[in-house]
Amino acid sequence: MGYDFSVKGLTVGYQKIPLIRDIEFHMEPGEILTLIGPNGGGKSTILKSITRQLESLAGTVYIGEKEIHAIDYKELAKQMAVVLTERAQPEMMSCHDVVALGRYPYTGRLGLLKEEDERIVRESMVRVHVEELMDRDYMTISDGQKQRVMLARAICQQPEIIVLDEPTSYLDIRHKVELLTILRSMARENHTTIIMSLHEIDLAQKISDRILCVKGEVCSHYGTPEEIFRNEIIYDLYEISEDTYNLNFGSIEIPKWEGSRAIDCEQPGTDDERVEENGVDEFVISSAGSGIETYRKLSKMGISYAAGILYENDIDYQVASALAKHVVTEKAFEPISDRALQEAKLLIDKCKRVRICDPVIGSQNHRLQELIDYARKQGKVL
Amino acid sequence: MKSKDKREGQYIDQRVRYGTAFFLMLILFFILLFLNIRIGSVSISLPDIVHILLSRDDGGTAYQIIWQIRLPRVCMAIVLGGALSLSGFLLQIYFQNPIAGPYILGISSGAKMFVALTLIVLIQKIGRVNSVVMILSAFAGAMMSIAFVLLLARKIHHMSVLLIGGIMINYICSAITDFVVTFADDSNIVNLHGWSLGSFSGSNWRDCFIAMVVVMVSVVLTFLLSKQIQAYQLGEAYAQSVGVDVRRFRIYIILLSSFMAACVTAFAGPVSFVGIAVPHLVKRGFGTTKPLIIIPACYFAGGIFCMLCDLIARTLFAPTELNIGTVTAIFGAPIVIWMLLKRKRSQMQ
Structure with missing residues (x-):
């Protein structure tokens, strides 16, 4: 038939x-x-x-x-x-x-x-x-x-x-x-x-x-x-x-109205210089999807921010890479390296505020706690 | 099962409604038929009417009046009124707009102009005119007008432009008709002038018979298009997708509607608003647009409407007779305005 x-x-x-x-x-x-x-x-x-x-x-x-x-x-x-x-x-x-x-x-x-x-x-x-x-x-x-x-x-x-x-x-x-x-x-x-x-x-x-x-x-x-x-x-x-549309999830993100985009981490130049020319207002610490709401809110308000430290397979990373000005990343399933921690600390030094969005901290990313303590010491945590 | 019962109920409700509506029209039909036969410069009593209608041998004045004047006239009103309203219904389907009609689109005026020209030429040359020739020339005129309107419709997809186009054709054709009438022989002018404004007076059995045959054929053909018409109500694309040969269907509709409008014009001159007002009233009254119901109902109602208008036309200021177009306009135009307002409101909702 x-x-x-x-x-x-x-x-x-x-x-x-x-x-x-x-x-x-x-x-x-x-x-x-x-x-x-x-x-x-x-x-x-x-x-x-x-x-x-x-x-x-x-x-x-x-x-x-x-x-x-x-x-x-x-x-x-x-x-x-x-x-x-x-x-x-x-x-x-x-x-x-x-x-x-x-x-x-x-x-x-x-x-x-x-x-x-x-x-x-x-x-x-x-x-x-x-x-x-x-x-x-x-x-x-x-x-x-x-x-x-x-x-x-x-x-x-x-x-x-x-x-x-x-x-x-x-x-x-x-x-x-x-x-x-x-x-x-x-x-x-x-x-x-x-x-x-x-x-x-x-x-x-x-x-x-x-x-x-x-x-x-x-x-x-x-x-x-x-x-x-x-x-x-x-x-x-x-x-x-890819900032607008995520093929894996079919989700749409509306770019921040300033129009700036997440910069490529492999870009030449020292971390110091990059942060300088791409200064951010806030730093968001999250993991396992706890930061998505915050990313979208900040983008809507037009606040520039960096996010980290995120594993490349973290669901937060999918959204952060589309919306955040800068994302501090770590390879999946690896312990957080000194490089990533250093980069994140540098960003926290320069930013005005730090948001902590209930990150899930396990045996591999326990150094996130170190980063949180660092931010607290500076009194920037909201 | 329960919903099926409910639907059965709905069906019965609908049938009752259709039946009632047809029954009311039937009563109205006979009342108006009776009044049309009875009322006039000579009033004829009911027993006399019955007597005259049943025994066909009385040669008196009343007999002459009924059989030679009033009956053919009322018969003509019924036949042509129905044709006009059906012609309007078809044009509304074609243009998917309830304001379309043979008069407003200039079809009647085109027919009128051609008939006037034919009349003048033939009367001068031969001295008399065959009614078949009249119908054919009216049809030619109608086709000319509709061709112009369709051309316009192809260029500009906007109903109001189409209507303005129709009205312009109306003016042009009327101007030419007036021009021709002005230069025609005196003896023809009176006749022609009365006709060019529309009237059922002077109808005779011969014309009536021809009109009836021609119109009935058109009505039957229209009825056979019911299924296509119903599908076309969803629009051209959907109609085609369920199996309508749209191109052929559109040609049929145009030919039938123009032919019926032309027929009316050939015998009674242009008659306005019947083609818009009657289908609208019928659709409202029956609460449906199903062609199987609406086509016969439209025809019937058109006949009734024209009987009423003709009765008013000849009795209101007797012995002076009004043009039929004057009366139909007085009834029809407000209905059209009411329709426009209602449409606006439903669009806003």
């Missing part, structure tokens, strides 16, 4: 002006492909072209052996359903009626629903948890609810392939996860092929079997999430740096 879906040498664009060239991919039934890339990069254009909403300029789209343009609309509707970003604005239509339009390719001349159709409509609505909206006017429900009703409509169409343009927009976290869970279960249980675009790349990484990076002239990368989610690919795709 099910058809392969493949795109060969597709060029898409508006009004005969090509936007993206030579798009190629191939999907087997039940796979999930996610298009990621910056706003205006052409994700929607590709999705519109593979669903026949937009004439493609070159290349072909195949469902199984058949070329998509050779399939008549009603037949195509039985194989492919869409959820678009365009907002439908039906006048005085109940959610039930909106969902029931998914049965269009299966009903007769006048579109009357049989008992079987009604059952499928109800099941689709139950599946995305909108059954209680059945009799509500579509225009009076919230955006997130509308999104889910539209998904129910697509499910009701019983397609082999569902194409969704940013299905998670307007949804809160719970419903985002719920929607993606539904999509995954459709892919795994019913072997429905899913093609969608997502802005949340962290979610894309977790749900997709394949990823297509869309930006500018050509699709820059195509592959499995493991192949695509590498610093150089993602940071280049969105033109961001």
